[in-house]
Amino acid sequence: MATDRRVSRVASLIKREVSQMLLSDIKDDRVGAGMVSVTDVDVSRDLQHAKIFVSIYGTDEARAETMAGLKSATGYVRSELGHRVRLRRTPEVVFLEDRSIERGTRILSLLNQLSEERKHHEAEESAESMDSGDEIDSSQSEA
Template identity: 30%
Template sequence: MTVSRRVQRVERELREIVSVFLISGVKEPLMGLVTVTRVSASPDLRHAKVFLSMMASETEKQENLEILKSSAKIVQHLISKQLPMKFCPKISFILDKGFENAELVEQRLKEIKKGSEE
């Protein structure tokens, strides 16, 4: 299923708004490096999943995620002020494990290459 241009534009705008919020709007400081990797909005734009990459320990990642989940209403308020839409999407923050998985695969490939050279 293809995503409409409107949904793609809204996803880009949501990514920008959330990124700015992470830099300057979070009340409690986040631990480690937190990056918005992508935003996935539903076709009706009532829900949006914000995928985050974090360079921190597992406990810090969970703490950051809890801080952001508790700040979801604030983010939704910012979105409603900055995007002229009929409905403001309900935001869900999700930890993106894509980079961790890619790193693990790369590490395994290096081990295999090292084993074949011996």
């Protein structure tokens, strides 16, 4: 149980420190090509490996460029983490692109589109039932 808490605490520290490095310390222009944010950090139970998930806003080209910049900055990031986060052994670091925000935005867009289509369809049905109701009323008044 204490190990899980420690892993979680280390992941949180790494997330905070890498976020700070992205803002001010990594000088690679490719990393600045797209807006980058650390969305999650997954640290192995033995604290030897850290997967750093990043969300990158921009074109596919900008995202690829940013990932290349992050990959080349991996050694620097690991070294800095060694100085900033006191651990016996600094974990191996790997950056992975997190596209869940993009997928979530797409899903929300599709849900909104479906909602609008449903409203439009219901409005058409309502108008049609009103039209057919008028015909019934006029035939009843003739009788």
